[in-house]
Structures are given as structure tokens and as C-alpha cells.
Amino acid sequence: MISEREAAKYPFLKEATSLVETLNIKVEDLANPNYSRILDRGERRVSEAIIDGIVGNGVPDDLTELLSMPVAIMLVSAVGDRFLERRYAHAEAARAQKLLWSESEAFIAELAKRQFGWEIKYARRELDEQTYLFEVGFVDYLRNAGSFHEDKWKLVNRVLSGGRVLLTRMEVIRLLQVEVEDFVLGRVSKHIRVEIPETVQARVENISKLFEEHRRRISGAELPPEAVSEAFPPCIKHAFEGLLSGRRASHMERFALTSFLVNSGMDLEQILQLFVSVTDFDEQLTKYQIEHIAGLRGSRTRYTPPNCATMRTHGVCYNPDIYCKGVKHPLTYYKRRVQSIKGGEKTSLGITGSNHQGGI
Amino acid sequence: MSEDWGSIRFVKNQFRRFYEAKSKFVKAPTEILRREFGFLSFEGKTMIRHLSFNNEDQLRSAIVENTPAHIYYSSAYYKNPEAEMDKKCWLGADLVFDIDADHIDTACKEDHDNWICKSCGLEGRGRAPQTCSRCGKNSFEEEAWLCDRCLEAAKFEAQKLIDILIQDLGFTPLDLEVNFTGNRGYHVHVKAPMIHKLDQIGRREIVDYITGTGLKVEFHGFSRTRGGASTMADPGWRGRTARAVYDYLSEADEASIQGLKLSSQALKNILEEKSEILKVLREDHSSRILKYLDLKSLQALVEASIKKQASAIDTVVTTDLHRLIRLPNTLHGKTGFMAQRVNLDDLEDYDPLTRAIAFKGDRIRVMVKRAPKFRIGNEVLGPFKDEQTILPVAGAVFLLCRRAARVEG
Structure with missing residues (x-):
């Protein structure tokens, strides 16, 4: 059994959650003023997540600290906003990562194995002046590293032998952060219906309000309402020009183009006309396919284009330019370019104006 | 009366007789209850999907009864394999690879x-x-x-794939199932339960690993600042990258080296000191070749070289979590050959044009529209153009399946 201190540090551990269960505290108990400190800390976990993106230092009392996480989860879940859920899960995971920094290799390996079922072995190896301390099964590696986009995380850029990936201490901790995030996200998105006491409900509303205040700041740019073709990324331009010139395109390329256009703000009818005018596609069939991608038919999912990594895998990433740097998705490229083009127009107009005046 | 090109009735009849005698060799895939099946008939153009069978016998009877031109099963496992796509409830999927000569540049x-x-x-x-x-x-x-050259090329890609699966990804030969597709390539299935839950992103990373997509040399010991110490003998892409460069430089002619995007200094060094560079790769740490060429030029050289070490798999098939794939030991409706399970140990000498021949027996008279030279077993047939000929039944069915001939008389 782990200590209360450890459980408070890592409240996602199986032992920690069973410790919470043995305490058998009901939701209605939370209305009791004796628990207000737990509620305070629970609410603070969420507000720190919203404001700082990381859950900060805990309170000295281990039991209060431990119990504050299920409370925080309940509060987030009660707000019922997907975006807040992700933000909170991310912030809890960031906290866990920070704490794991000061743990021993043995502790880290044990946690990965026991908590998340990893195939992991402590094995020190020096290679190219890098110290690798762990060997991790490639499936466990991929489950967590798949969402990272830096070159160094690509499996093809790892030392892989016999199904095991060599990893540094820092890398293992980073991957564990993903596990924790997934775990917390799984918990907050369950939305179990509970009768929340009035005093607690007030805290749910606090959080909801705080989140609305910060939503814009943390959510980034929106897509423009109308298509701005100058802002298309090179891959989409290539596919688009290919379509216009009648070049044959792979299924993946056509899907990427159509789903991009659907999301770029282009009118469905316009897209349809574009396809039909330059190719000998059957109009009905093309219409159906476009509507399918736009989420008007079938599973009702509105498809987005594949991300950059997938585009590369299928050979559809074409001639990346300087704006592609740091971009992981064609639509992100598009959003950024739309903003800078629109911003740029204002500046350039300004300059032209002043030059004009100066000239006279 | 002359029949239509392809003589569908004749071919279907041949297929039926084959399955009546040989359906006992059709093996149910593992966990048959969780698999979706799909039949493509001779007549229709659309696949009959969402089929499900309780056991091997039921599957075999359905095959004999329907005599489909193509028989597929899902690489995925579903809770409800017979339900519509969004109600199937995906439980996992085998990791599958498709190698098709279509995707390989062969001169033939x-x-x-x-x-x-x-x-x-x-x-x-x-x-x-x-x-x-x-x-x-x-x-x-x-x-x-x-042709033989296409099939050999496909086999070579399959062998490279299997090598990576075993050496790098750590699968055992028992985890792998290799099948001749019945047409122009091979399928490799990995059924180890550990990969069943792997998502699309994970599978994409495996595809990139096998094709060498996104490989950056600085992570494989080619770095001056980080004191890279890789050699050609190293496991994984570390060694493979060095071997790729070695093979490429040994074989490439001046023109193709000049076609690479190399800095002028790097190009000069390669052309003038090629044997020195090769010697470094053979005897020293691979990163020492950075003395002769800058990192960017090395990256360009590696990208041109790794094709020979990577495997030309179809990227779409492996990343598709709901793929239907041909059931082994059934007939391929575009050739009349068998899709056939091949023992890993036999792959080296495996000759599909002998071993996967399903139809034996009498010769028949056909009218051939057009066909290049082709081989069935030890017999070389064709080329034909608008002519009547008498062919062994496997050769005739092959041309009929391709709609390049019709049965006469």
C-alpha cells in the first residue's frame, strides 16, 4: 500500500483511487462545512488549470489534497464542456510530469508498468552522447508518442531493436504525461449524473464563469467564414491546381482537398461545380461524396483533412514552404495565413498611403 | 454463338467446381465470429458486405453456394460484424501490409x-x-x-518488410502470416494481440518506419556535434541508413549522383573520393563521412538511397482500421490463381506461377483479344493478338478473368 503522501502526489494511481473509495465520502457530504477545504482545493485545481494550464502546488494536508482531485473531476464534469475537460486533463498531467522529475528511475518504471501496463525495462545505454535509461515496448511508445509532431518522436527516428525503443528519462516522463492526461480525460468526460448540493453548485458556476472569461484567450484563431484561396497551404494548392489541370489524383489527395475546401468556408455548391466543371465526374455521385465529407450524410461526421504527418505518409505533402514550419495541420496553416494576410493588408495599405502623401 | 469477352458463365463454373472439391482447404481466419466478410460476385459490381459466419463450415458452404469471384474478410474484429459500419463496434484489428507490383517501378x-x-x-x-x-x-x-520480374520485385519488398518486422519490431515468425495475393503481390498479416488496439496514428508511424518516411539522418548517428558513433552493423535504421548509402554509392552512376540535391562541395567530394567514403562506411563510424559532405547533402543522399532498404508497402491499407482483405486459399477473380498461404521458410523459393495454379486438366479453345507473353507453371504462352488458340485451362481462365479472351465452340 502506498503512503497518503504518495497518493496525494499522484492521485491517479490505482492505490490512490482505492484509498479514496475506502473513505466512502458521498456527494451530499460535501455540503458539510468540514469539507470546505477539500472543495476549496478542488476548485483551485480547476481554476489553476484554466488560468495557468498547470495544476499548482498542493495543500499541506495529504488527505485534503488527495480528495480534492475527485472533487475537481466532479466539478469539471458538471460544467460539461469538452474544451474545459481537455484543458483540465492537460493541466493535471503537466503537474504529474513536474513531480515525476524528482523520482527515481525505479519508481518511474514501476509506475509505468503497474499503472499503465507498459513493457518497460531499466537499461542504461550511452549513444551519440545521449544517455538512454529505458527500453520501452514500441506499442506502448506509439500509443503515447503518436500525437507528438517533432521529428525526434517519429518511430523511424528512434533506436528500435527487438520491438523496444530506447528512451531517455525525460522522454519516458513526457510519455507518462500523455498517459495521465488520457486517464484524467477519461474520468472527466464520463458525465455521471449526480445530484449536486447547492453550495457545490455555486462552485460549478464559478468555474463556468471563469472558463468563459478565458475561453477566447486559450482557444486560438477561428476559421474564416469565406474561403481565402491565397492562404491555402502548398499541399492543397497543389491538389487544387492538379484538379484544375485535370491531373489524376490519388484517393487521399482528393479527400484532403475536398475536406479542406469544406472546412475553408467554401460553399458546397461551389465545390461541386468546381469538381464537375473540370472533370468528367458523375454529378450525383460527386454531390453525395462532398455532402458525406461535409457531414450532411452517413455518419454525420464533418471530416477534416488529414494532419501533416498523415499527408506525408501517403505522399500528399507537397513542397512545404516556410509557413509550414511548426504547423501540424493544413487547417492550422490556413488559419494562421488568413490572419497574417488580413493583418498584412492593413499594414501594406497604411504604408502605401503614407508613401503617397510623402510623394506629393 | 460466340460468348462475351470473359465468358463469365464458364469461369464461374470452373470456380464452383474448384470450391466443391477444395473448399475444405479454405481456413477460417482467427476469431471468425468477430470478423466481417465480403463477397464480390461475378455478375455484380458492388461488394456484398457485412456478412458474418459462426464457424468454418458455414463459411465454406456459403463460398460453394455463392461462388464469389473475390472473397474478403476484415482485418478488424467487431462486436457486431454483420451490423452497419457505425454499429459494428470496433474491438481491434490485425496489422496488415499489402505489397503490390503496381506500386513498384519495374522496367518490365x-x-x-x-x-x-x-x-x-x-x-x-x-x-x-x-x-x-x-x-x-x-x-x-x-x-x-x-510477369516473373514483377512478382520477384514484390517478393523482395515482402522479404524486406518481414525482416523489419522481425528484427526491428520484434515479432516472431509465428506472429506473421504471409500470403500470395493471387495477382501481383503479397499480403503480410500480424495477428499478435498486442497490436490489435493500435490506433491509426500508431499504424501510420509503423508505415513511416517501414517506408523510411520522415527519417532524419541526425537521429541515426550522423551528427558531428553529438559524436555520432553508428556503424553499418547497427540494428534498426541506424545501420540500415549507413548500408543504404553504401549500396547506393557503390552502384549509382555519375549522372544519378549529379541529379541529387547536393551542395557543390559534397558533389565534388563524392565524385572524387568515392572509394574513401565507402571505406569509411565499411571500417569506421558512419558519421565520419560528414567530413566529405554536409548534413543537408547527406540527408538528400539518404533519401535517394533508402528505397532499397525500405519496403514499398501500400500506405493506405495498413492505416485503414476497417480494411477488408482477401481470404487466403480462395481464388482471385481477376486471375483465377489462388491467394495462397506461404510458409516463411519457403518464401525465398516460392514461385506463385507454379504453386498458386488452381486449375489443372484439359486444354480448351479460346479466342484471345490481346495478351503479352505469360507463364503458367513450366509453360510459356503468348503473346497473342486477335487469334484463336488452345490453352491449358489455367492459362485460359487467367485470360478469361482478365476479359482478354472468350471460350470458343
Whole structure:
């Protein structure tokens, strides 16, 4: 059994959650003023997540600290906003990562194995002046590293032998952060219906309000309402020009183009006309396919284009330019370019104006 | 009365007789209850999907009864395999790889493949162009044939794939199932439960690993600042990258080296000190070749070289979590050959054009529209153009399946 201190540090551990269960505290108990400190800390976990993106230092009392996480989860879940859920899960995971920094290799390996079922072995190896301390099964590696986009995380850029990936201490901790995030996200998105006491409900509303205040700041740019073709990324331009010139395109390329256009703000009818005018596609069939991608038919999912990594895998990433740097998705490229083009127009107009005046 | 090209009734009858006698060799895939099956009939163009069978016998009877032209099963496991797609409830999937000579550049395509523009009728050899040079349209009727060289090339890609799966990814030969597809390639299935839950992103990373996509040399010991110490003998892409460069430089002619995007200094060094560079790769740490060429040029050189070490798998098949894939030991409706399980130890000497021949027996008379030279077992047949001939039944069915002939008399 782990200590209360450890459980408070890592409240996602199986032992920690069973410790919470043995305490058998009901939701209605939370209305009791004796628990207000737990509620305070629970609410603070969420507000720190919203404001700082990381859950900060805990309170000295281990039991209060431990119990504050299920409370925080309940509060987030009660707000019922997907975006807040992700933000909170991310912030809890960031906290866990920070704490794991000061743990021993043995502790880290044990946690990965026991908590998340990893195939992991402590094995020190020096290679190219890098110290690798762990060997991790490639499936466990991929489950967590798949969402990272830096070159160094690509499996093809790892030392892989016999199904095991060599990893540094820092890398293992980073991957564990993903596990924790997934775990917390799984918990907050369950939305179990509970009768929340009035005093607690007030805290749910606090959080909801705080989140609305910060939503814009943390959510980034929106897509423009109308298509701005100058802002298309090179891959989409290539596919688009290919379509216009009648070049044959792979299924993946056509899907990427159509789903991009659907999301770029282009009118469905316009897209349809574009396809039909330059190719000998059957109009009905093309219409159906476009509507399918736009989420008007079938599973009702509105498809987005594949991300950059997938585009590369299928050979559809074409001639990346300087704006592609740091971009992981064609639509992100598009959003950024739309903003800078629109911003740029204002500046350039300004300059032209002043030059004009100066000239006279 | 002469029949239509392809003589579907005749071919279907041959298939039925085959399955009546041989359906006992059709093996149910593992966990048959969780698999979706799909049949493509001779007559229809659409696949009958969402089929499900309780056991091997039921599957075999359905095959004999329906005599489909193509038989597929899902690489995925579902809770409700017979339900519509969104109600199937995906439980996991095997990791599958498809190697098709279509995706490999073999010189022989110029000899046996051809195309016709659907709009203006222009004809040509090899693969169809992007757009028709006469009318500018992009819709073609393509004919892709198979030959020993294509099949050998596909086998070589399969062998490289298997090597990576075993050496790098750590699978055992028992985890792998290799099948000749019955046409122009091979399928490799990995059924180890550990990969069942792997998502699309994870599978994409495996694809990139196998094709060498996104590989950056600085992570494979080619770094001056980080004191890279890789050698050609190293496991994984570390060693493979060095071997790729070694092979490439040993074989490439001056013109193709000049075609790479190398800095002028790097190009000069490679052309003048090639044997020195090769010696470094053979005897020293691979990163020492950075003395001769900058990192960017090395990256360009590696990208040109790794094809020979990577495997040319179809990227779409492996990343598809709901793929239907051909059931082994059934017939391929476009060739009449068997899709066939191949023992890993036998792959080296495996000759599909002998071993996967399903139809034996009498010769039959056919009218052939057009066919290049092809081989069935020890017999070389063709080429034919608008002529009557008498062929062994496997050869005849092959041409009929390709709609290139019809039964006469």
C-alpha cells in the first residue's frame, strides 16, 4: 500500500483511487462545512488549470489534497464542456510530469508498468552522447508518442531493436504525461449524473464563469467564414491546381482537398461545380461524396483533412514552404495565413498611403 | 454463338467446381465470429458486405453456394460484424501490409502494361500518364499484367518488410502470416494481440518506419556535434541508413549522383573520393563521412538511397482500421490463381506461377483479344493478338478473368 503522501502526489494511481473509495465520502457530504477545504482545493485545481494550464502546488494536508482531485473531476464534469475537460486533463498531467522529475528511475518504471501496463525495462545505454535509461515496448511508445509532431518522436527516428525503443528519462516522463492526461480525460468526460448540493453548485458556476472569461484567450484563431484561396497551404494548392489541370489524383489527395475546401468556408455548391466543371465526374455521385465529407450524410461526421504527418505518409505533402514550419495541420496553416494576410493588408495599405502623401 | 469477352458463365463454373472439391482447404481466419466478410460476385459490381459466419463450415458452404469471384474478410474484429459500419463496434484489428507490383517501378511494365485514353482512344505502353498527351483528359483504361520480374520485385519488398518486422519490431515468425495475393503481390498479416488496439496514428508511424518516411539522418548517428558513433552493423535504421548509402554509392552512376540535391562541395567530394567514403562506411563510424559532405547533402543522399532498404508497402491499407482483405486459399477473380498461404521458410523459393495454379486438366479453345507473353507453371504462352488458340485451362481462365479472351465452340 502506498503512503497518503504518495497518493496525494499522484492521485491517479490505482492505490490512490482505492484509498479514496475506502473513505466512502458521498456527494451530499460535501455540503458539510468540514469539507470546505477539500472543495476549496478542488476548485483551485480547476481554476489553476484554466488560468495557468498547470495544476499548482498542493495543500499541506495529504488527505485534503488527495480528495480534492475527485472533487475537481466532479466539478469539471458538471460544467460539461469538452474544451474545459481537455484543458483540465492537460493541466493535471503537466503537474504529474513536474513531480515525476524528482523520482527515481525505479519508481518511474514501476509506475509505468503497474499503472499503465507498459513493457518497460531499466537499461542504461550511452549513444551519440545521449544517455538512454529505458527500453520501452514500441506499442506502448506509439500509443503515447503518436500525437507528438517533432521529428525526434517519429518511430523511424528512434533506436528500435527487438520491438523496444530506447528512451531517455525525460522522454519516458513526457510519455507518462500523455498517459495521465488520457486517464484524467477519461474520468472527466464520463458525465455521471449526480445530484449536486447547492453550495457545490455555486462552485460549478464559478468555474463556468471563469472558463468563459478565458475561453477566447486559450482557444486560438477561428476559421474564416469565406474561403481565402491565397492562404491555402502548398499541399492543397497543389491538389487544387492538379484538379484544375485535370491531373489524376490519388484517393487521399482528393479527400484532403475536398475536406479542406469544406472546412475553408467554401460553399458546397461551389465545390461541386468546381469538381464537375473540370472533370468528367458523375454529378450525383460527386454531390453525395462532398455532402458525406461535409457531414450532411452517413455518419454525420464533418471530416477534416488529414494532419501533416498523415499527408506525408501517403505522399500528399507537397513542397512545404516556410509557413509550414511548426504547423501540424493544413487547417492550422490556413488559419494562421488568413490572419497574417488580413493583418498584412492593413499594414501594406497604411504604408502605401503614407508613401503617397510623402510623394506629393 | 460466340460468348462475351470473359465468358463469365464458364469461369464461374470452373470456380464452383474448384470450391466443391477444395473448399475444405479454405481456413477460417482467427476469431471468425468477430470478423466481417465480403463477397464480390461475378455478375455484380458492388461488394456484398457485412456478412458474418459462426464457424468454418458455414463459411465454406456459403463460398460453394455463392461462388464469389473475390472473397474478403476484415482485418478488424467487431462486436457486431454483420451490423452497419457505425454499429459494428470496433474491438481491434490485425496489422496488415499489402505489397503490390503496381506500386513498384519495374522496367518490365513497359513490356507488358498498356493503356487507352477513354476519351480519344490514344494508346500507350507502361503506366498511364497523368493526362493524355493528345486530348488532355485524365481517364484511362489500364491493363496491368504480371510477369516473373514483377512478382520477384514484390517478393523482395515482402522479404524486406518481414525482416523489419522481425528484427526491428520484434515479432516472431509465428506472429506473421504471409500470403500470395493471387495477382501481383503479397499480403503480410500480424495477428499478435498486442497490436490489435493500435490506433491509426500508431499504424501510420509503423508505415513511416517501414517506408523510411520522415527519417532524419541526425537521429541515426550522423551528427558531428553529438559524436555520432553508428556503424553499418547497427540494428534498426541506424545501420540500415549507413548500408543504404553504401549500396547506393557503390552502384549509382555519375549522372544519378549529379541529379541529387547536393551542395557543390559534397558533389565534388563524392565524385572524387568515392572509394574513401565507402571505406569509411565499411571500417569506421558512419558519421565520419560528414567530413566529405554536409548534413543537408547527406540527408538528400539518404533519401535517394533508402528505397532499397525500405519496403514499398501500400500506405493506405495498413492505416485503414476497417480494411477488408482477401481470404487466403480462395481464388482471385481477376486471375483465377489462388491467394495462397506461404510458409516463411519457403518464401525465398516460392514461385506463385507454379504453386498458386488452381486449375489443372484439359486444354480448351479460346479466342484471345490481346495478351503479352505469360507463364503458367513450366509453360510459356503468348503473346497473342486477335487469334484463336488452345490453352491449358489455367492459362485460359487467367485470360478469361482478365476479359482478354472468350471460350470458343
